[in-house]
Amino acid sequence: xxxxxxxxxxxxxxxxxxxxxxxxxxxxxxxxxxxxxxxxxxxxxxxxxxxxxxxxxxxxxxxxxxxxxxxxxxxxxxxxxxxxxxxxxxxxxxxxxxxxxxxxxxxxxxxxxxxxxxxxxxxxxxxxxxxxxxxxxxxxxxxxxxxxxxxxxxxxxxxxxxxxxxxxxxxxxxxxxxxxxxxxxxxxxxxxxxxxxxxxxxxxxxxxxxxxxxxxxxxxxxxxxxxxxxxxxxxxxxxxxxxxxxxxxxxxxxxxxxxxxxxxxxxxxxxxxxxxxxxxxxxxxxxxxxxxxxxxxxxxxxxxxxxxxxxxxxxxxxxxxxxxxxxxxxxxxxxxxxxxxxxxxxxxxxxxxxxxxxxxxxxxxxxxxxxxxxxxxxxxxxxxxxxxxxxxxxxxxxxxxxxxxxxxxxxxxxxxxxxxxxxxxxxxxxxxxxxxxxxxxxxxxxxxxxxxxxxxxxxxxxxxxxxxxxxxxxxxxxxxxxxx
Amino acid sequence: xxxxxxxxxxxxxxxxxxxxxxxxxxxxxxxxxxxxxxxxxxxxxxxxxxxxxxxxxxxxxxxxxxxxxxxxxxxxxxxxxxxxxxxxxxxxxxxxxxxxxxxxxxxxxxxxxxxxxxxxxxxxxxxxxxxxxxxxxxxxxxxxxxxxxxxxxxxxxxxxxxxxxxxxxxxxxxxxxxxxxxxxxxxxxxxxxxxxxxxxxxxxxxxxxxxxxxxxxxxxxxxxxxxxxxxxxxxxxxxxxxxxxxxxxxxxxxxxxxxx
Numbered sequence: 086x087x088x089x090x091x092x093x094x095x096x097x098x099x100x101x102x103x104x105x106x107x108x109x110x111x112x113x114x115x116x117x118x119x120x121x122x123x124x125x126x127x128x129x130x131x132x133x134x135x136x137x138x139x140x141x142x143x144x145x146x147x148x149x150x151x152x153x154x155x156x157x158x159x160x161x162x163x164x165x166x167x168x169x170x171x172x173x174x175x176x177x178x179x180x181x182x183x184x185x186x187x188x189x190x191x192x193x194x195x196x197x198x199x200x201x202x203x204x205x206x207x208x209x210x211x212x213x214x215x216x217x218x219x220x221x222x223x224x225x226x227x228x229x230x231x232x233x234x235x236x237x238x239x240x241x242x243x244x245x246x247x248x249x250x251x252x253x254x255x256x257x258x259x260x261x262x263x264x265x266x267x268x269x270x271x272x273x274x275x276x277x278x279x280x281x282x283x284x285x286x287x288x289x290x291x292x293x294x295x296x297x298x299x300x301x302x303x304x305x306x307x308x309x310x311x312x313x314x315x316x317x318x319x320x321x322x323x324x325x326x327x328x329x330x331x332x333x334x335x336x337x338x339x340x341x342x343x344x345x346x347x348x349x350x351x352x353x354x355x356x357x358x359x360x361x362x363x364x365x366x367x368x369x370x371x372x373x374x375x376x377x378x379x380x381x382x383x384x385x386x387x388x389x390x391x392x393x394x395x396x397x398x399x400x401x402x403x404x405x406x407x408x409x410x411x412x413x414x415x416x417x418x419x420x421x422x423x424x425x426x427x428x429x430x431x432x433x434x435x436x437x438x439x440x441x442x443x444x445x446x447x448x449x450x451x452x453x454x455x456x457x458x459x460x461x462x463x464x465x466x467x468x469x470x471x472x473x474x475x476x477x478x479x480x481x482x483x484x485x486x487x488x489x490x491x492x493x494x495x496x497x498x499x500x501x502x503x504x505x506x507x508x509x510x511x512x513x514x515x516x517x518x519x520x521x522x523x524x525x526x527x528x529x530x531x532x533x534x535x536x537x538x539x540x541x542x543x544x545x546x547x548x549x550x551x552x553x554x555x556x557x558x559x560x561x562x563x564x565x566x567x568x569x
Numbered sequence: 570x571x572x573x574x575x576x577x578x579x580x581x582x583x584x585x586x587x588x589x590x591x592x593x594x595x596x597x598x599x600x601x602x603x604x605x606x607x608x609x610x611x612x613x614x615x616x617x618x619x620x621x622x623x624x625x626x627x628x629x630x631x632x633x634x635x636x637x638x639x640x641x642x643x644x645x646x647x648x649x650x651x652x653x654x655x656x657x658x659x660x661x662x663x664x665x666x667x668x669x670x671x672x673x674x675x676x677x678x679x680x681x682x683x684x685x686x687x688x689x690x691x692x693x694x695x696x697x698x699x700x701x702x703x704x705x706x707x708x709x710x711x712x713x714x715x716x717x718x719x720x721x722x723x724x725x726x727x728x729x730x731x732x733x734x735x736x737x738x739x740x741x742x743x744x745x746x747x748x749x750x751x752x753x754x755x756x757x758x759x760x761x762x763x764x765x766x767x768x769x770x771x772x773x774x775x776x777x778x779x780x781x782x783x784x785x786x787x788x789x790x791x792x793x794x795x796x797x798x799x800x801x802x803x804x805x806x807x808x809x810x811x812x813x814x815x816x817x818x819x820x821x822x823x824x825x826x827x828x829x
Contacts, residue, residue, distance in 0.1 A: 144777040162778040168728055169771035172721035178699060181790035182717070186780040188788050216727055234780060390738045409744060416742040422760055423732070423739040440744050470763065485742070 086115040089238055089268040090137050093153035097132065097141075100148065106132060107293050116237070119269045121279055121301065124289030125315040126473065126503070130272045131242050137270065138162050138240050157238040157268070161231030165243040167223035176202070176218070176226055177211035183233035201229040205259045219376055221245075221252020225259050238268040245275060247501050249376075249529040253278060274503050275318040280305065288312070316475075316505030323532050326508060330536075333515070338366030340401075341492055341523050342387075347395035349386025357382045358548040359395075364523050366491065369514075371538035372527045379547040380527045384494045387525070388416050400491070411437070415490040419497050421481035425469040430461055430480055433469050437488045451487060459483040459513065475506030482510065486517065493517065495526040499533065511537060577625035581695040584802040585795050587708040590701075592806055593692045599810065600684045604827045606677040608817030613680045615809045616687040624694040634694075638686035646679025670828075677828045698723045704793040714783035721772050725765060736760055 091113040098105045106129045114120055114137075122130045135141040139156050142149060164170045173179045180198045189197065198211050205225040215223065224244050231239070241260065245253040257278040260269070264282070273279050286304040288297040288311065296311065297304045305312070305319070312319055342364040349357040357379045364370060372380045386393045389410050397404040399413055407413055418424055427433040434455055438448045456462045459479045464472055469480055478498065486493060493514070499507045515537065518524055525542075528534060534541060534555070543551035581589075603609045621631060652664070653671025660667040702720055705711040736757055740747075745756065818826075 138778065140774060140778060144774045162775075164771060164775055164778075166768070166771055169768045170775035171724060172717055172772055172776050174699065174720075174724055178790060182776075182781070183779045185787045185790060186782070188786055191788050191790065191792060194788075194790050215724075230779065385738065388738075388742060390741060411742055411744045416739075418735065418739050418742075420735065422764070423736045424743060425760070426740065426743055426745055426756060437744055440746075 086117075088113050088155060089116045089118070089157055090114040090270075091153060091155040092137070092151055095133075095136065095149065095151040095154070097129075097136065097147060097149040105293075110293070110295070112287065112295070112298075114268060114270065116268055117266065118285060119264065119283045120271065120285045120287060121276065121283040122270065122272045122287050122289065123276070123312065123315075123317060125291050126274075128289040128291055129293045130289060134162075134240050134242055134270060134272055138238075157236075159234065159236045160238040160240060161228075161234050161236035162240040163224065163227050163231055163242065163244045165246050167220045167227070167247060170227050171215055171223075171230075174214060174216070175211075176207075176209060176213045176215055179215060179226060180211075180230045180233050183230045187234065197233065201232055202226075204232060204263055205229040206255070206262075219252060220248045221255045224248060224252065224256050228256070228259060228263065232263060236267065238270065239264060241269065241271045241273070243272055243274060245273070245278075249500075250531075251529070257282070274316075277318060277320045280320060313504075316503035318504045322504050323536070327536075333519075337368070338521050340365050341399070343396070343398040345396035347386070347397055348393060349382055350392045350394075351382065356391075356547050357386050357544070359383070360549065362542070362549060362552055364492070364525065366521045366523055367518060368540055369518050369524045369538050370526070370540045370542055371534040372525060372542045372544060373529070373534065374544035378544045380544045381496055382547070383542075383544060383549070384416070384496055384525070384527060387494060388414060411490075412441075412488055413490055414492045414494060415485040415488070417482050417485050417493070417495040417498055419500055421477040422470065424481050424484065428468055429466050430456075430469060430472070431465045433480060433484045434487055436484065441488065455483045455487060460509070475502055475509075478502055478506060478510060479513075482513070486522075491522055493522055493524045493526075495524065497527050497529065499528065499530060507533075574630055575627065576630075579623055579625040579695065580798050580801065581623050581691070582625075582697065583796070583798040584695075585708065585793060585799050586696050586701040586704040587793075588795070588799050589692060589696065589802060590705075592802060593688050596806060596810070597685060597688055600681060600688070603681075604677075604829055605817055606673055606680070606823065606825060606828055607821040608814050609677060609680045609684065610822065611813035611817045612810065613684045613687065615813055616684055616691065619809075620687050620691055620694075624691060626694060634690060638683060638690070641686065642679045642683045645682045646675045648675075649678045650675030673823065673825050674828045700791060700793055703789060703791045707789060707793055712784055713781075713787060717776065717781065718773075721769070721776070725768065725772075728768070729761060729765060732761055732764060733757065 093111050095107050095110040096105055097107045110133070112133075122133065124130050132141065132147075135145065136149065136154075137156065138160055140162065141147045171179050173182055177195075177198050180201055181194050184194050184197060195211070202209065202211060205228050207222060207225050207229065209218070209222070215226065218226065227244070239260075244260075245256050248256065253275060261282050269283075271279060271283065280301065283301045285299065286297070286301045287295055288304055288308055290296045297308050309319070313322070313325065340363055342362075344359045344362045346361075347359040348355045372383060374380050382391070385391050389404065399407045399410075404410070425433060427436050431452060434452045435448050438451060456465055459482070461476060461480060461483070464476055469477065472480060482495075482498065495514075498510060502510065511533065514524055514526075526538075538555055541551070541553050541555055542549055543553075600609070600612065603612065620635070624631070626634075650667055650672050652666065653668065653674055655668025655670030657669035658666065659669060659672065698720060702711070702716040706713055706716045740756060747753070
């Protein structure tokens with residue numbers, strides 16, 4: 086079979102880091118092969134993908150050397166961040182940008198644009214504002230504009246890392262369709278949808294060396310322990326989690342929050358309506374619903390970030406008399422970076438406590454405890470921005486709940502996290518719940534709802550339409566018996 | 570979040586953006602060299618009418634856009650009036666010294682600032698960025714490298730606005746005191762910039778990955794040419810200037826024809 090890509094003895098080093106990222110790495114990929122590159126974060130998979138495409142060194146200058154380097158001539162590359170791969174405001178213009186680069190005659194463009202949108206299953210008018218598309222649609226648009234280059238090789242660099250389940254599914258379905266007959270090389274952490282598509286897995290170790298390389302099913306079953314240890318989302322990861330999960334204890338305490346004909350406004354419009362709802366200590370409420378239904382707005386209203394009316398009782402008193410509200414409710418945003426206010430992990434944790442003027446000895450004690458609980462002891466003097474994705478998430482949760490609040494509001498806290506970090510975070514939240522906190526969490530992940538939530542709030546078209554106890558959980562909780 | 574403003578696209582939107590730019594820049598310089606306050610007042614009034622009825626934006630939006638320029642008008646005019654020199658004293662109080670000459674000079678400078686502001690507003694309100702940069706590439710030979718970089722930057726703006734809002738919420742939630750201009754700027758600027766710089770770098774890589782070379786031959790999805798609206802545009806502004814000049818000279822509001 087003809088080679089699509091061949092690398093012989095690649096050496097590469099990032100400026101400023103000690104040691105080589107790759108030492109004499111060799112890899113070759115045949116035409117038409119579907120290859121998945123797996124490995125721990127920081128092992129250099131994405132870098133290797135960029136070397137294969139030629140982005141390194143053409144666009145990103147990194148010192149590298151190889152004895153032989155065969156790169157594809159026609160290739161397309163889909164990146165991770167849906168908001169960072171478009172340069173034009175409208176969908177048709179973005180695809181046209183790729184066509185223009187190839188000097189496709191102007192009169193052919195509208196037809197081709199429509200065909201490409203069709204191919205990736207985007208049923209939108211070509212002249213649609215990209216800003217109005219969901220993450221999954223943006224990634225399919227990225228795929229369409231890449232297909233406009235008529236590539237032989239497709240490079241996919243974690244294209245679904247920042248997407249919800251629905252978007253992830255749609256993207257991989259599309260890739261399977263358009264990838265036929267092409268060479269496809271994938272870096273991905275969520276491999277449930279990828280595994281039946283790829284025919285080969287290359288597994289990397291922490292030091293950038295190849296541990297295993299072979300037929301997909303064989304590598305997956307032979308190296309499952311390694312894959313699990315790296316926090317990769319593989320099929321059956323939740324079943325394995327259930328096997329190790331510890332007992333859950335029931336804790337249903339006093340009422341923390343009561344809402345009655347509660348509305349939240351953006352501008353003059355009521356964007357969320359809650360007819361009646363209560364939250365008790367020890368509850369874990371999953372807020373679910375479609376994109377744009379008003380889930381985040383509900384959290385914003387509860388946190389009083391937007392104007393509200395109706396009855397809202399918090400800890401037995403009217404919300405207006407519970408000022409400042411951040412002493413009673415902790416709020417965790419989707420993007421942890423927005424919340425950071427200090428220059429080190431330690432200071433970040435101390436911030437709210439210092440603001441309240443707590444005694445220094447108490448602050449020290451709390452910080453030391455939280456650093457240990459959230460596994461950030463080694464990072465305590467680093468700048469929050471220098472942390473890994475998982476560490477940032479843990480820090481943002483720790484720093485939010487530091488003041489001892491009873492109620493936690495979380496907006497998709499597991500979004501973009503690997504399996505290991507997700508499990509760690511959920512375990513931490515669970516331990517707080519057992520101690521009598523209540524958790525209200527927006528999530529798209531049914532697996533989490535099924536295993537952790539004691540109740541579900543369904544939000545539809547700007548209203549809380551269903552408030553259901555999760556039956557599967559209740560009997561187990563009542564007995565305080567084993568999970569599952 | 571929705572940042573769109575409902576607007577009606579008038580024929581000014583259809584004129585060739587490069588031509589519009591050139592015409593308005595020429596007017597810009599012409600306004601600098603008008604010394605007859607009567608003419609300048611007419612020019613400003615005409616531009617104001619065009620701003621109100623030619624841009625297609627609703628009245629409340631126009632009001633808020635116009636407000637800062639009106640304040641500039643008041644402040645430049647008043648400072649020139651009160652601290653200028655002249656021989657016919659109208660009023661004197663300490664440092665403040667208003668003379669007939671300084672008063673009319675102040676009015677003149679104020680209207681000049683106003684006219685320049687209105688020119689800028691009319692251009693930016695009636696020009697969409699994408700046709701503008703396509704036209705600059707096609708008519709004025711702007712390098713694609715710069716044109717597409719600007720367009721990518723334009724795309725980042727609404728994203729940044731959303732992030733700004735999110736950071737504001739996040740800081741409220743953490744109980745960060747909302748005071749101190751400097752510390753506030755730092756709190757917003759660092760996360761906003763760090764996100765934008767990263768995003769801009771990624772977009773640049775993504776653009777090159779789509780075989781964008783920054784120069785060399787390329788075709789264009791939009792071909793921006795010339796049409797009847799371009800004739801209208803030139804005719805409109807020529808008529809506007811001529812009328813302002815004619816009325817200003819023959820039917821003056823005040824007897825001063827040169828403020829210098």
